Amino acid sequence: MMTSQAMAAVPATQGTYRPDAVRLVAGFAGLGAAAVNLAVASSLFAASGTNFPGRVAVATAALLWGGALLGWTVAGLSRNRFPVPLASALLLPAAAAAHVAAIVLGAGSGMAGLGISHLAALLLTLMILAATSWLGRRSPSLPGGSGQDASGRLGAGPLIAAAFAGALLVAAITTPGLAASTAGEFAVPHGEHTGGHHSP
Template sequence: MLHPHTTRQDQEREETSMAGQDHPTLKAATLLFVYFAAMAAGMVDLSLSAGYLASSGAGPLIGGVAALMAGLAFLAWSLWGLHRNSLVVPQLVLPALVAAAAIHVAVLAAGLLAPSRSLDISHLAALGVTLMALAGAGWLRRHPKTNGGGTHGQPRTGRLLAAAFGAAVVVASVATPGLAASMAGQHAVPHGEHGQAPTEGVNPALNPGHHH
């Protein structure tokens, strides 16, 4: 029942505000998800920059420098945001995430339209984690006051840990194939070969497990 001096719009606004203040754990978990995804995007961009910078030509050089700057920017933003425990400079980061996603889409489209019709897994992974960060940051931007509920408005520790673990697993499942498909990942020494003696002069047929 409405108060005589309360309009229906005021009641709906109050209910929306109260609903937005009942999920501090959701906001904290989303914040972690955003920064995990941004950190993964930064690492994939850095791996892409290594491949571009190792190639010759002006085009790869420009792409390598752009990927390097984007990777460092995403890493710096994620570390800064985790330190502040808030969504920092969203008015700058959201357009940057949109631009980064558009670039990855353009590169993927160019590869699919090329005669070889190749799909760049690293760019696909970078697009995935960039869209994750963009979606989470956009949600936080629309719900800036989601900080009530729980005990004295604090997130529930158990649920937050579970959400953080789930976010890390989801982000890693997307970013890991992209890192492995990059030039740096392809030239990495497999874990099983660390510490093995050099095999120069050894017949490959006698040592089939050592390949580069």
């Protein structure tokens, strides 16, 4: 009887690490998407000479969405559960659709270079959607944190590996998105801190 209980406890404990890993990846993607949206907002605000109807309104929307997404992500990671799931289930697809529209419509405006930033934000938003959807289906059956003992520590390696892989994937998507923004264009490359953009 004890053996069967021990065997049953191991899958339950290991199962808690898979949602933790997915939650971390969603958090990384949320931080990356927030950063890219804020970079898009700064690029639109800085493009004063660009003939782009509604530029200020779009920039304000990107700024507000980036700030809200940053707060939502930090709250989700700190509480181990992302807040306002119903609202996020509506806003995240709307944000993805807005990025698709920006990619399509931006090709004919003076802000075509932001297409890469919008593409990065779109991919990150889809990652958040996939992760939170999986967590939403999984959460009712999750154990309430029991069994986090010696057997649970066996899952720490896979958890760290999944978090590392997720961080690399998010960084690979976020970096080009930030580089395509105005902030990325004015960033000083490594090895050019003397002179470079600081010289007249």
